[in-house]
Amino acid sequence: MTPQDYQLENKERFLEELFDLLRIPSISADNKYKDDVNRAAGYIRERLVEAGVDKAEVCETQGHPIVYAEKIIDPELPTVLVYGHYDVQPPDPLELWDSPPFEPVIRDERIYARGACDDKGQMYMHIKAFESMIKTDALPCNAKFMIEGEEEVGSDNLEIFVKENKEMLAADVIVISDTSIISNDHPSITVGLRGLSYLEVEVTGPNRDLHSGVYGGAVANPINVLSKLIADMQDDEGRILIPGFYDDVVELSSGEREEMAKAPFDLDEFKRDLDIEDIKGEEGYSTKERVGIRPSLDVNGIWGGYTGEGAKTVLPAKAHAKISTRLVPNQDSDKITELVQKYFAENAPDYVKVKVTPHHGGAPAVISTRSLGYQAASKAFEKAWGKVPIPTREGGSIPIVALFMEVLNLDPILMGFGLDSDAIHSPNESYGLFNYYKGIETISHFYQFFTEMSSGN
Ligand code: BES
Ligand code: ZN
Numbered sequence: 539m540t541p542q543d544y545q546l547e548n549k550e551r552f553l554e555e556l557f558d559l560l561r562i563p564s565i566s567a568d569n570k571y572k573d574d575v576n577r578a579a580g581y582i583r584e585r586l587v588e589a590g591v592d593k594a595e596v597c598e599t600q601g602h603p604i605v606y607a608e609k610i611i612d613p614e615l616p617t618v619l620v621y622g623h624y625d626v627q628p629p630d631p632l633e634l635w636d637s638p639p640f641e642p643v644i645r646d647e648r649i650y651a652r653g654a655c656d657d658k659g660q661m662y663m664h665i666k667a668f669e670s671m672i673k674t675d676a677l678p679c680n681a682k683f684m685i686e687g688e689e690e691v692g693s694d695n696l697e698i699f700v701k702e703n704k705e706m707l708a709a710d711v712i713v714i715s716d717t718s719i720i721s722n723d724h725p726s727i728t729v730g731l732r733g734l735s736y737l738e739v740e741v742t743g744p745n746r747d748l749h750s751g752v753y754g755g756a757v758a759n760p761i762n763v764l765s766k767l768i769a770d771m772q773d774d775e776g777r778i779l780i781p782g783f784y785d786d787v788v789e790l791s792s793g794e795r796e797e798m799a800k801a802p803f804d805l806d807e808f809k810r811d812l813d814i815e816d817i818k819g820e821e822g823y824s825t826k827e828r829v830g831i832r833p834s835l836d837v838n839g840i841w842g843g844y845t846g847e848g849a850k851t852v853l854p855a856k857a858h859a860k861i862s863t864r865l866v867p868n869q870d871s872d873k874i875t876e877l878v879q880k881y882f883a884e885n886a887p888d889y890v891k892v893k894v895t896p897h898h899g900g901a902p903a904v905i906s907t908r909s910l911g912y913q914a915a916s917k918a919f920e921k922a923w924g925k926v927p928i929p930t931r932e933g934g935s936i937p938i939v940a941l942f943m944e945v946l947n948l949d950p951i952l953m954g955f956g957l958d959s960d961a962i963h964s965p966n967e968s969y970g971l972f973n974y975y976k977g978i979e980t981i982s983h984f985y986q987f988f989t990e991m992s993s994g995n
Contacts, residue, residue, distance in 0.1 A: 726927050735871045
């Protein structure tokens with residue numbers, strides 16, 4: 539029996555097990571869910587043991603645990619290290635889900651649940667691909683798994699874990715499925731990710747909430763002030779006006795931009811999917827460039843004052859916003875955080891106090907297409923999908939990727955199988971059954987090609 543036969547035979551169970559994992563609300567950002575996060579780690583450890591690893595442990599950290607497992611069949615053979623995450627983003631706003639986020643269901647050949655694609659579905663494909671190879675005596679090399687629970691909150695503890703366990707994590711390639719392909723007709727391999735700097739801003743005005751009639755017009759309103767500070771951070775052409783923000787941005791050559799433009803992209807389809815009349819971004823760049831090679835700045839949340847039902851006339855004492863910037867090579871996350879802090883400190887008027895608290899950050903990454911890992915991944919896609927995958931740069935961040943490159947000296951292979959329309963981080967996140975099963979197949983081909991190519995066959 540081949541791994542593919544085994545995958546077909548066990549299709550239903552592969553899905554049921556993923557459903558059990560999706561039922562666990564492992565939301566890393568919210569401490570209320572700590573027990574669920576731990577439960578998800580335990581569940582993954584058990585499934586890895588069943589799949590056939592020699593060793594599997596839940597490693598405690600200062601934050602959420604990391605599941606580490608390995609199967610060493612021969613130290614002389616190459617080793618594939620799989621990285622993934624079992625934590626998910628908060629499902630809010632709950633009322634916009636058509637079915638509850640932690641009660642997975644299938645509609646139109648798609649799995650609907652928080653984490654269906656990002657990253658439980660994509661991570662679990664690796665465990666099932668591994669199991670299929672083990673159970674059919676087809677695992678061609680060694681395998682290691684490192685599945686964390688803090689990716690969605692910046693991977694701070696994973697950084698420590700990686701630095702402290704370099705030897706245990708030694709491998710010939712790192713494979714990650716936590717990104718997207720262009721479409722099911724155009725498979726692709728991600729070769730670029732943006733970095734991130736995330737901060738929270740608090741603007742304080744008077745010492746208490748005031749009657750907006752008694753005081754309105756005479757005392758600064760923190761929400762008005764914060765809105766203006768935010769609006770002034772960007773011009774009408776979509777350029778970010780924070781001094782020094784673009785200093786380290788690497789501009790691509792016209793040749794590189796032409797190469798990027800060859801990847802298929804349907805702007806009408808893009809607008810239709812989002813139900814928008816038009817797009818908006820930095821002048822002079824295409825949509826693909828705006829997310830792939832240009833930095834951006836977004837308010838992720840803004841609050842203050844009265845937001846309950848009906849109307850309350852109030853001049854609030856405080857206003858808050860969560861702001862993120864997405865970064866490209868060679869911008870440095872800490873440096874950008876300082877620049878944003880400085881912007882608020884220097885531009886906040888005297889009639890308010892402003893406090894900026896940095897959250898997490900991460901470095902951007904660009905991955906070579908010349909490595910053996912990339913070539914093996916390309917062949918694996920070609921075999922499973924019948925098409926050579928296109929290298930693409932994506933706008934999301936996986937903070938640990940740059941660290942892997944630096945500390946373990948390995949280029950991670952970003953072999954993701956999601957689609958932009960999967961609505962990750964949004965209500966009604968979903969993942970195609972086709973992608974789930976095709977991904978499992980592609981991953982098993984990858985092991986085969988990588989092992990063959992490593993030995994020069
Ligand atoms: N899977 C995403 C990253 C991603 C999505 C990469 C789409 C490429 C295409 C990952 O789980 C994620 O959401 N990362 C966070 C990182 C942050 C919280 C440090 C992100 O990008 O917001
Ligand atoms: Zn995510």
